[in-house]
Amino acid sequence: MAADTVRPILSIRDLRVTFQGGLGLAAAVDGVSCELQRGETLAVVGESGCGKSVTALSILRLIPSPPGRIAGGAIEFDGRDLLALAPEELYAVRGNAISMIFQEPMTSLNPVLSIGTQLTEGLIFHKRLGIREARERTVEMLRLVQIPDPEARLAQYAHQLSGGMRQRVMIAMALACEPRVLIADEPTTALDVTIQRQILDLMVELKERLGTAIILITHDLGVVAEMADRVAVMYAGKIIEQAPVDGLFDHPRHPYTRGLMAALPRLDRLSASGEEGRLNEMPGLVPSIYAMPPGCAFAPRCPFATSQCHAEEPAFEELSPGHYAACWEAGRLP
Amino acid sequence: MTAARPAAGAPLLEVRDLAMHFPVRRGLLQRTVGHVRAVDGISFALAEGETLGLVGESGCGKSTVGGLILRLLEPTAGSVLVRGRDIAHLGRGELKPFRREVQMVFQDPYASLDPRQSAGAMVAEPFAIHSLAARGEIRDQVARLFDRVGLRREHMQRYPHEFSGGQRQRLSIARALALNPRLIVADEPVSALDVSIQAQVINLMTTLQRELGLAYLFISHDIAVIGHISQRIAVMYLGKLVEIAPRATLLAGPLHPYTEMLLNAVPIPNPRLKRKHQRAVASEVPSPLNPPTGCRFHTRCPLAEARCRSAEPVLREVRPRHHVACHLR
Amino acid sequence: MAATAPPYDPTNVAAEELPRTRWWRRTARNRSIWLGGVLIAVLAIVALLAPVLAPYDPTKLAAGKRLSPPSWEHAFGTDEFGRDIFSRVIHGTQLTLYVGVVAVGIGLLAGAAIGIGAGYAGGWVQAVLMRGVDFLYTFPDILIALGLVAFLGPSLTNAMVAVGISVVPYYARVTYSVVLVERNKPYFEAATAIGAGWPRLVVRHLLPNIVPPLIVVATLGFSAAVLSAAALSFLGLGAQPPAPEWGKMLADGRNYIARAPWILVFPGLAIVVTVLGFNILGDGIRDVLDPRQRREVR
Numbered sequence: 001m002a003a004d005t006v007r008p009i010l011s012i013r014d015l016r017v018t019f020q021g022g023l024g025l026a027a028a029v030d031g032v033s034c035e036l037q038r039g040e041t042l043a044v045v046g047e048s049g050c051g052k053s054v055t056a057l058s059i060l061r062l063i064p065s066p067p068g069r070i071a072g073g074a075i076e077f078d079g080r081d082l083l084a085l086a087p088e089e090l091y092a093v094r095g096n097a098i099s100m101i102f103q104e105p106m107t108s109l110n111p112v113l114s115i116g117t118q119l120t121e122g123l124i125f126h127k128r129l130g131i132r133e134a135r136e137r138t139v140e141m142l143r144l145v146q147i148p149d150p151e152a153r154l155a156q157y158a159h160q161l162s163g164g165m166r167q168r169v170m171i172a173m174a175l176a177c178e179p180r181v182l183i184a185d186e187p188t189t190a191l192d193v194t195i196q197r198q199i200l201d202l203m204v205e206l207k208e209r210l211g212t213a214i215i216l217i218t219h220d221l222g223v224v225a226e227m228a229d230r231v232a233v234m235y236a237g238k239i240i241e242q243a244p245v246d247g248l249f250d251h252p253r254h255p256y257t258r259g260l261m262a263a264l265p266r267l268d269r270l271s272a273s274g275e276e277g278r279l280n281e282m283p284g285l286v287p288s289i290y291a292m293p294p295g296c297a298f299a300p301r302c303p304f305a306t307s308q309c310h311a312e313e314p315a316f317e318e319l320s321p322g323h324y325a326a327c328w329e330a331g332r333l334p
Numbered sequence: 335m336t337a338a339r340p341a342a343g344a345p346l347l348e349v350r351d352l353a354m355h356f357p358v359r360r361g362l363l364q365r366t367v368g369h370v371r372a373v374d375g376i377s378f379a380l381a382e383g384e385t386l387g388l389v390g391e392s393g394c395g396k397s398t399v400g401g402l403i404l405r406l407l408e409p410t411a412g413s414v415l416v417r418g419r420d421i422a423h424l425g426r427g428e429l430k431p432f433r434r435e436v437q438m439v440f441q442d443p444y445a446s447l448d449p450r451q452s453a454g455a456m457v458a459e460p461f462a463i464h465s466l467a468a469r470g471e472i473r474d475q476v477a478r479l480f481d482r483v484g485l486r487r488e489h490m491q492r493y494p495h496e497f498s499g500g501q502r503q504r505l506s507i508a509r510a511l512a513l514n515p516r517l518i519v520a521d522e523p524v525s526a527l528d529v530s531i532q533a534q535v536i537n538l539m540t541t542l543q544r545e546l547g548l549a550y551l552f553i554s555h556d557i558a559v560i561g562h563i564s565q566r567i568a569v570m571y572l573g574k575l576v577e578i579a580p581r582a583t584l585l586a587g588p589l590h591p592y593t594e595m596l597l598n599a600v601p602i603p604n605p606r607l608k609r610k611h612q613r614a615v616a617s618e619v620p621s622p623l624n625p626p627t628g629c630r631f632h633t634r635c636p637l638a639e640a641r642c643r644s645a646e647p648v649l650r651e652v653r654p655r656h657h658v659a660c661h662l663r
Numbered sequence: 664m665a666a667t668a669p670p671y672d673p674t675n676v677a678a679e680e681l682p683r684t685r686w687w688r689r690t691a692r693n694r695s696i697w698l699g700g701v702l703i704a705v706l707a708i709v710a711l712l713a714p715v716l717a718p719y720d721p722t723k724l725a726a727g728k729r730l731s732p733p734s735w736e737h738a739f740g741t742d743e744f745g746r747d748i749f750s751r752v753i754h755g756t757q758l759t760l761y762v763g764v765v766a767v768g769i770g771l772l773a774g775a776a777i778g779i780g781a782g783y784a785g786g787w788v789q790a791v792l793m794r795g796v797d798f799l800y801t802f803p804d805i806l807i808a809l810g811l812v813a814f815l816g817p818s819l820t821n822a823m824v825a826v827g828i829s830v831v832p833y834y835a836r837v838t839y840s841v842v843l844v845e846r847n848k849p850y851f852e853a854a855t856a857i858g859a860g861w862p863r864l865v866v867r868h869l870l871p872n873i874v875p876p877l878i879v880v881a882t883l884g885f886s887a888a889v890l891s892a893a894a895l896s897f898l899g900l901g902a903q904p905p906a907p908e909w910g911k912m913l914a915d916g917r918n919y920i921a922r923a924p925w926i927l928v929f930p931g932l933a934i935v936v937t938v939l940g941f942n943i944l945g946d947g948i949r950d951v952l953d954p955r956q957r958r959e960v961r
Contacts, residue, residue, distance in 0.1 A: 047528035162618045192391035192555065192619070197599035219529065222558075222601030245605045261603065263533035265562030268602050270585060278540070279533035279562070285498050286528075404856050426860065433858035446849035450871040459867075460857045509857065 008035035009213050010059070010098075010181055015073035017054050019289075020066060026289040027071070028054045030237040036181065041207065041214040043228035043245075045221065047260075049286055051237040056185050056217045060094050077181070096126040099174040101167070103186035108170055109158035116154030119173050126177045141172040145202060164195035168202070175206065185217040200226060221264060225249060230322075233257050236287055236297035239316070243323040253325040255333065256282075256298045296328070304329045345379035345415070346517055346549050347403065347436070352376050352412035352422075354398050358623060370623050372398040374573035375412065377649070382516065385543065385550040387564030387581070389557050389596070393622060395573040396553045397441075400521045403551065404438050405429055416517075434464060437510035441522035443502035447494040453480075453505055454490030460512040479508040483538060500531035504538065511542070517549045524559060536563060557600055561585055566655075569593045572622055572630040575649055579656040589658040592631045629661065637662055690951050699944025706937055710756040717750035722905040730923045740925040742916065748926065751907035752933050758908045759889055759937060762823050766888035769827025771881050774834025779873075781835070782842030783865060793839060796832045804829040805891055812900040819892075819908070822901035826891045830884060837880050841873045875949045882945030886938035893934075909934050 017029040029051040036042050044052045057063050058070055059082065075082040077098065085093070094100075102108045110118060119141065120134035129137065135154065142150035145168040158166060167187060174182055184203070188196035200223065207214060216227055224231055224245070231248045233241040233256065241254040252258045262280030284301045287293055293300055299309040308328050316326040327333075353376075355369035372395040380386050390396045401407040403414055405421055413420045421432050440446035447456060457476045461467045467475050477487045483504040494502055503523060510518055520539070524532040540563065542548060554560050560567055561581060568578040569590065577590040588594045619634075620626050626633050632642040641661055649659040690696055709716060725745035733740045739748035781792040799807065804826075811825035845851065846869065854868050893910015895901035902908035909930040916926030 047530060164618065193557070193599045194391065194595055195619075196601075200601065220601065221529075221603040225603045225605040225607075226601045228605075249603065249605050260529055263529050264603055265533075265536070265558045266603065267558050267561050267585060267597070267600060268604060268607065270561055270582070278537045281534045281537055282530040285500070285531070401852075406852055406855060430858050433856070438853070438856045440849050440853055442849055446853045448850040448854065448868050448872070451868070459854070459859070463858045463860075463863065506853070509853075513857065 006037060009038050009077070010036040010215075011076045012055070012059070013074045013076070015055065015058060015075065016071045017051075017058055017063060017068060018071045019068050024290060027237055028068070028289055029058065032073075032234075032237075032239055034232050034239060034242065036213050036215060038180075039207075039211045039213055040229045041216055041227055043216045043218060043224040043231045044234060045218055045224050045231060046234035047219060047286060049289070050234040052217045052234050053185055055234070056100070056183050056215060059183060059215075060098060060100060061090060062100075092126070095122050095174075095179075096177045097179055098181045098183065099177065099179040100183040100185065101170045101174045101187050103189050109166060111158050113157075114154065115156050115158070115161070115169055119154070119169070119176060122173065123176055137176065138172075141176050142169070144175070144206070145169075145172045147172070162195075163191055164198060167191060167195075167199055171199075171202065171206070175210065175212070178210065179212060181215065182212045183215045183217070186219070187216070188223065189218070189220070196223075203227065221261060233260075236292065237289060238297065238326065240298065240327070241323075241325040242316075243325075247320070247323050251323075253319055253323065253330045253333070254298075254327050255302045255304050255329070257325075258333075259301075296326070304333060346382045346384075346417060347380040347551070348377075348415040348418075349379070349399075349403065350377050350413045350415065352399070352402055352414065353410045354395070354402055354407060355410045368623055371573050371625060372622060373402065373409075374625075376570070376573075376575045377412075378568055378575065378578060380517065380549055380551060383543070383547045383549055384566065385552055385564045387560035387567040388551060388553045388570060389555065389560045389567060390570035391555060391596075391619065393572075393619060394570040395622070396555075396570050397521050399570075400438065400519045400551065400553050403519055404436060405432070430464070434513040435515055436517045436519065437513060437515040439503070439506050439510050439518060439520040439523045442526055443499050443506060444494075444526070446506060447502055449494055451493075452490065453485070453492050453494070453497070456494075456505065457490075457508045457512055460509065464513060466513070475512070479511055482511065482542070483508045484534075498531070499527050500534055503527065503535050507535075507538065507542070511546070514546075515548070517551065519551045519553070521553045522555070523552075525554065525556065532559070539563065557596055569596065572620065572625050574630055574659065575657075576631065576660070577656075577658045578649070579658075583653075583656050589652065589656065589663045590631075590660050591635045591637050591662075595634070629659075693947045693951055695943050695947030696951065697947075699940050699942070699947055702936060702940030703944055706756055706760065706940060709753055710760050713754045713757055717747075717753045719747035719750040721746065721751040721754040721907040723747075730919065730926075732923070733925055739929040740923065742912075742926050743919060743923075746905075748912075748929055751912060752909070752929050755907045755909045755912065755930065755933065756937075758819070758902065758906065759910075759934070762819070762826075762892040762908070763885045763889045763937075763941075765823045766826040766830070766892060767881050767885050769824065770830035770834045770884065770888070771877065773828070774831045774836075775838045775873075775877060777831070777835040778838025778840075779842055779865060779869065782839045782846060783861070783869065792835075796835045796839075799832040800836065804833070804887075805894060808891055808895060809898070809900065812895060817900040817903070819896070819902045819906065822892050822895040826888050826895070829891070830888065833884070834877075834880070838873065838877060841876050842869060845869060845872045879945045879949050882941040885941045886934075889934060889938070 013033050015029055015032045016027055018025055018027050032055055034042065044055060046052045054063065059075055061070065061082065063070060070083060082090070082093065116135065116138060119138040120131065123129045123134040123137055124131065138154065139150045142153055147153055147165060147168050161169065188199050191199060204227065206212070218224060228245045230244050231242065232239045233254065235256050241248065241252065241257050248257065252261060259280055259282045263282065265279060282301050287297055287300065295310045295312050296314050299305040302309065306329065314326045314328045316324055318324050319330055352373055354373040355371050357366040358368045358370060359365060360367045376399065378386070388396050388399060398407065402409050405424070409422050412422065414422045416432055416435055421429065424432070454476055457479055458472050461472045461475060476490065480487050480490065485501060485504050485508065497505065524535050527535060536559065539550065543550065552560060552563055564581050566578065566580050567584045569576050569592065571592050577584065577588065577593045584593065585597065588597055628644045629642040629647050632638040635642065645661065647659045647661045649657050651657050652663055723746060728741060729745045730743055731737060731741045737747050737749060739752060742748055777792050777796060781789040807829040808825040811828055812821050815821040815825065851864065851868060854864055890910065892901055893908065893913060896908050896911035897914030902911045912930040913927055919926050
């Protein structure tokens with residue numbers, strides 16, 4: 001794993017994104033580096049405000065600016081730095097080589113354009129297809145995402161579809177141009193659990209068939225366990241642990257990751273009878289990005305923190321092959 | 335039809351054949367063109383100190399059940415009995431004593447607190463409404479409630495927007511506790527919270543239950559949370575109860591195909607457990623405006639037979655304390 | 664700093680310490696309140712001390728030469744009757760503030776009552792009240808005001824009342840829409856669940872949440888009310904000559920716009936300053952009253 005000679009399809013180096021807010025300038029993403037291999041699913045997991053969505057939006061430079069600004073770093077895709085592209089070059093990448101699906105499928109679809117119009121648009125723009133070809137390809141895509149009666153759907157509008165169907169349409173749209181990277185930002189969070197199951201199954205199946213590399217942004221460790229090959233855990237604008245999925249769940253090295261896992265109510269570990277024990281609580285709150293503590297950002301909530309943790313920021317180190325964590329105490333944890 | 339009466343004692347809460355049909359009006363004259371059958375004849379009971387989890391997907395009517403039990407809505411049919419007294423059709427004034435018995439914690443900690451009321455005033459309000467404490471004592475009572483839910487007394491002067499989501503939910507719980515209720519209806523109380531904060535609130539709720547002997551009707555779409563906190567679980571689908579059983583029984587051996595589908599759908603945070611579930615076919619939840627005939631689940635049910643399309647199954651006790659509404663069980 | 668205490672107390676549930684200020688601190692820091700407040704305060708003082716501040720009797724004819732431009736004797740010049748415009752503007756402050764406050768007061772109180780009644784009660788009460796309001800709304804305000812004055816008889820008092828009544832539908836609609844938004848929020852349901860009756864719901868929960876937007880609307884309405892009253896005065900239905908009402912002065916002076924622009928400029932400026940002052944103040948008040956306006960730390 002460590003001697004991966006294959007060049008990653010996407011690599012983010014030292015990304016820093018700042019926001020100008022009422023209380024001053026703050027870094028929502030502060031020095032994030034990670035790589036995405038071909039055909040791999042990398043899950044980026046964390047609680048709200050940890051910077052996972054900002055990282056995802058930065059890849060296609062979709063950060064609202066102002067107040068946001070990509071203040072530093074590089075995002076290399078296919079040997080080019082996406083952050084240095086001219087706007088026209090960027091449009092050619094968006095929705096084509098890299099595409100994105102969002103959490104809320106209702107607001108991500110234009111309510112006054114038919115599904116067909118929105119789906120064919122990208123194909124006509126990026127792939128220079130004629131209208132007829134684009135429609136044929138669209139029907140094929142809708143069939144691929146298992147939408148019943150695809151021809152009839154082309155004339156429908158977003159409000160005529162259920163939440164699950166809309167997310168299928170979004171996926172069809174994202175995959176229409178055969179992107180090499182798909183960024184999925186909480187793709188199933190707004191859906192009911194049985195519909196989420198269908199969409200997750202669909203994504204696994206499509207990934208196997210099309211070989212698309214996926215960056216999956218989510219807060220749900222269950223979704224991570226089912227979907228990811230590798231996982232990056234974010235806290236307060238930084239990646240604090242990164243590992244292959246089995247390694248992360250078998251032996252989480254960062255106290256935050258451990259805390260997160262222990263805080264989950266779990267159906268697979270319920271006691272057979274009687275009362276459940278208490279869930280693990282992490283005391284306190286995620287620090288405000290306007291008032292970051294010195295040292296390790298998790299130290300104020302960490303049961304293992306030492307004076308070093310409060311003073312010095314830990315390095316992001318490889319603890320076992322492919323398993324990285326940023327924690328002074330990682331080696332000494334029970 | 336009193337399904338699922340707890341083993342001993344008169345129930346704290348009993349719901350009988352409860353129904354809520356919302357009229358759908360269209361056109362210039364606002365004529366009623368149909369009814370959304372949000373809740374369509376459900377019955378269950380809840381004992382003192384018990385937690386009943388009510389789980390279901392969006393639009394199944396679970397939140398409407400909460401609203402009906404609190405009498406924020408007047409039911410179309412059926413009754414809600416609190417300690418044997420039907421509160422379903424009481425007037426506003428007659429409801430007041432009942433409000434002291436049953437309280438609510440809402441889903442959205444951002445919208446369910448009055449933005450212009452300070453935290454202290456909010457928790458003090460129930461005392462004033464129900465004349466529960468002398469003016470001079472109210473502050474002490476409020477301070478005690480703040481301690482109890484883990485808020486700092488100094489924060490009484492703060493406004494809701496100055497608190498985090500988890501703190502707001504604590505505030506909402508403090509207010510619900512002010513009247514010293516026996517039952518708290520909690521409608522998705524942790525759904526808007528992050529995992530680590532969710533754990534804090536769930537733990538607080540279980541601690542309070544132990545200390546005060548509260549009963550909870552815990553409404554959620556998250557079956558893992560429900561599984562953690564409940565003693566019994568009721569599953570709703572399109573306005574109907576499809577299954578109700580003690581927690582361990584239901585989770586280990588669900589009898590209704592919908593419950594099974596729901597349990598199988600939950601992603602388990604263990605990558606080594608990637609279960610080989612049968613791939614779910616694309617299916618959609620039918621509209622409660624026009625629910626399917628017979629068993630409402632038959633359109634998505636892998637086991638559906640001819641009778642499921644025509645005859646509606648009745649919730650019946652197939653094993654001790656395990657009730658299910660399915661022809662095949 | 665190896666041995667220093669951690670910067671945050673992890674046992675504290677409220678680790679997120681927000682910069683917190685009380686309303687008077689926020690008021691003191693709010694620039695709009697200062698600017699608008701000072702403007703309005705100056706106007707109020709001018710209105711109160713008008714007899715002392717004005718160098719001439721505002722109604723005295725031929726205090727100077729007719730239509731003379733601004734000079735040392737007449738800071739704002741004189742009008743077509745030789746009256747001192749500076750004195751007239753100063754005395755007009757009284758009338759204008761009075762007209763604005765009374766007209767907006769009538770409109771706001773009656774309109775808010777209707778809006779709250781309709782929005783809170785719903786059902787047939789809402790239907791009757793709001794259809795009535797809609798009916799009145801189809802007529803231009805000034806037409807309603809004209810009709811009322813014609814009925815009541817021309818005088819400044821009647822003009823104020825007429826203008827006030829003519830804007831009731833506007834305030835009723837604004838209030839109604841704000842009430843609808845607020846009463847459908849979950850906190851309203853939450854208050855019902857703890858047993859709050861309708862008086863408490865309206866006074867403790869509804870009013871505090873609808874007052875800030877209404878204040879803003881009322882300050883904007885102030886200018887419209889002053890202008891409507893002026894229009895009535897111009898038509899001879901409001902302030903009667905020789906009362907130094909700004910709108911009336913504008914209307915009377917319009918024939919001299921080319922020859923003696925100062926006749927219009929100074930009363931016009933006075934109106935602009937007053938309206939601006941109220942608008943700025945209104946914005947400031949909203950910021951201070953509304954805790955939600957303050958930026959949240961995320």
